Amino acid sequence: MTKYDTLKFSKSKGIGTLTINRPKNMNALNMQVLRELNIILEDIGKDEAVQVLIVTGSGEKAFVAGADINEMKDKNASEGREFSTFGNKVFSKLENLRQPSIAAVNGFALGGGCELAMACDVRIGAENAKFGQPEVGLGIIPGFGGTQRLSRIVGLSKAKELIYTAKTVNAEEAFNMNLLNKITESSNLMAEARLMAQSIIKQAPLAIEASKIAINHGYEMDLSHALEMEAELFGGLFATADQKEGMTAFTEKIKAVFNRQ
Template identity: 60%
Template structure:
């Protein structure tokens, strides 16, 4: 597939995915969503990639939202299909076995905030701004905002942000738990790369199973969640990386994981 709006670059065991529509503040249209879907498939199948960074081109925006120019004339059926497309792609990103770090360097509004929330970890520039301003356009959040925001920051805060449509700065996003860390803008990608490389240095199967256990456990009761954890824990003992990691620890030497 020819990629016009998304760039994927590999840096050792880390992939950097960039939404590349800077003139449109990286707004998500159907074409961009389909390209991102294709990239997720590529990442799924790439056994050499252990961690992913997702960012936006330019200094102004991570992703400023879904493309209003495309949305404004949609009818009910078309609007529903657009929401289903976005939700399908974001859910695939959320369920990608490799951890995904969102490096947010500017506006993350509407679909952009929803895209960031589908990632595992969110690092924000001190210039970043967040919000779900859809009600001011006469629509609801449509790419998971009504669901993921409440799970991240609590129901009351999610309702306040969605009902008012207000935009918050990075420090407020950090305070309410929407982002993991706020860094100086010029250090954003440096911090994201350092974190991705730290993750990639660990046993990739263990990281994958940890992600699956967290994601599955958040959707069910504690007893069922603990069963998922026990399954993941037990599965690790069938891997060569578990033997290597523990043997290296006992022998007090550097470990060498092989993703096996």
């Protein structure tokens, strides 16, 4: 795999761990980080050895504290638009990654950091996790999907409140508004993320992949078309070894063993 200056990646027993690695800058997102994310996500999507991806930040203070303001402040309108467009492309690549993704939020997830976490399928937060979209205080709006994903996760009115006020919320508040799936002690964060990843890995991989497609794409459709897509995906799985193994094991009261290749 390519060598990266701002990212660290490791994999073990089906779990890939992707770390934003700019701790001196609180893992702020600049163009180099985004370019490297764009490349590595392409590689991860093709890697059959990675069944679940965990995304986290380096150090104990921040998951990602936002985009790099020093890099952004002198951009003109055209450059700002290009920056947002590219960031959205990268985060959409994460959102639509073949593998399920878990954000292990170890501190501040502000601006682009909150948006990065929301592009993951599931979010687990340490007790010190903090979320927010503070962009309006900088004279801009969330530009990496925050105006869209936040409202889909927490609801329209709450998203407007958080974005309009630039409010930062703690882990408990984030959990109560469905922005976090789970809160855990900081020292236990990665263990909890790996435990959830392992519970996913035990399931049929093609069914997990089809479920992600159905949920992500169906959410944007009207119900009748979404149900048609669900039926198509459901039916297609009956032509797979995963379905034969899973249902045969169930009827024979033995543990299913799914092929990971």
